[in-house]
Amino acid sequence: MSEFSNLLKASRFASLAKPLSRSKGNKNGPTHQIVETRASSLHRQEWGMKYALPSKIKSRYITFNDVDSMERIVDFETNASDHWKRLRFQQMGAPVVLDTPEVKKNPLFHNDVESKTISDRATISDIKNVLGLDSSLKTKQIQALQLAYTRLRPEFLEYVKLKNATLLNEAINTTSSKTKTFSVEDSQFAALALRFIIEYHAKSTKNQPRALLAKSDEFKVKAFGGLSYQLKGRLSNAPNGIQDKAVHPGRILSQDGQSVFIALGGFTSESIGTNYNNEIKNITNTQGKQLREVAMPFQVSGAMMDKSGVVKLKTSPTFYGANKQVAYAKPKGKNNMGLVSKLLTNFR
Known part of the structure; x- marks a missing residue:
């Protein structure tokens, strides 16, 4: 000793x-x-x-x-790493918009609205965040919450009948009459459950979840934290003329199946839905270099912030050989997944 x-x-x-x-x-x-x-x-x-x-x-x-x-x-x-991250994000010139049911294509024009259905859906993780369910809760506390919300099932069924009776009828028709259980994994049911919990606790202040007691408007995004002051749809001047999108150098870090991890502007992003095989073979075989040594141009068209504060960056490759038909994220469609880069930094 x-x-x-x-x-x-x-x-x-x-x-x-x-x-x-x-x-x-x-x-x-x-x-x-x-x-x-x-x-x-x-x-x-x-x-x-x-x-x-x-x-x-x-x-x-x-x-x-x-x-x-x-x-x-x-x-x-x-x-002061947060300061430099914010500066690098501002240099991209990517306008940040909020993921809402109605997103304006161009805020400079009146009634230029693009309706979306992606915000009408929710996941189980959204409900867990509102209820304050995490690993710090004890088993008795989790059992007490389960018992409390199990008693609200009849009231929730009446709420679903009032809000979306068609969805409830489809669930009843596709479910066995003996069990009468519904799939909670359905995103539409999860969204209705999330709204029901928020409205139920807004009426009564007793037995509220910890997240609602700590901050009642936690699920509302007030601002973008100074990430970008660029307006969507506004053009910018460049030495070669007017441009509406910016091109920045990025590096391919690794490839795992259909997912490609890219380093862009000081952020690590994940790209899904674009074929990089030709470019990767050109770097490794023809040029004889490591994958991270070569910087390639990527086009940044914008960014979107969801209700939890996570920012998703819209990018598309500009080099030859990449599939440019999936440059934007589509809320619907199996083959139109698009290329969406997720920033691994959670700005709140």
Whole structure:
């Protein structure tokens, strides 16, 4: 033990700060605030804080949570990665739109609306998010929730009859008369169940789920967090003329079946529905290079944010040999999956 204690004292673990007892997530004030300083102030290590920061900080941006602490030290980080991610996203020039039942094709024109049906559907994960079901719940709590919502089945059936009687009749006709069970995996039934839960708890404040008690409007997206200020349908000037879409370099990371993982603008995206086999063979066999060494152009047409805050990027390949007929995501159709790139960063 003496040898281990000596090694521990000589290591970097001994100089680590003590973790704060309280959680950052329960704080009422803002967290992870980004502060920028000028070059002259950076030379003097001046950030406008209550206490002086350690020297040898080369970044002009810092992220801090608390101006003061019990140790009289500013809780900060020098790696403002969220700021640079936001800047890279803004440089793409991709307009962000909200995934709603009615999406405007061009907000600059009146009544230019494209109706969608993708938002009329929901998944089981959406219901779990509203109910606050996660791994931290105990078995007794989950059983209590199951018992409480099992008693609401008759009221839910009346709700389905009122909202969508045709869907209920189809489910009854395709179900055995003895069991009288319905498929919960159906996205339309899941959407009705989600609306029923929200409306039911809006009437009464008793026995609300944890997510609804913590934040009643959690499922509503208020803004896009400064990701992009570009309007959909607005043209931009370029040295070669007017353009409505931007082309940015990207690299193919790997391929797993029909899914191709691409690095674009500092984000890792997953592309589905486009054939990259010819281009991959050209890079590996003809050029004799690794797959990640070659940068290829990808066209970014826009981005869409769903109700959970996840951003999906619409991209299409511009190099020769790729299938360009599936450039956009289609809500319906088995063969029109489209090429949708999912940002793995959850902006909230």
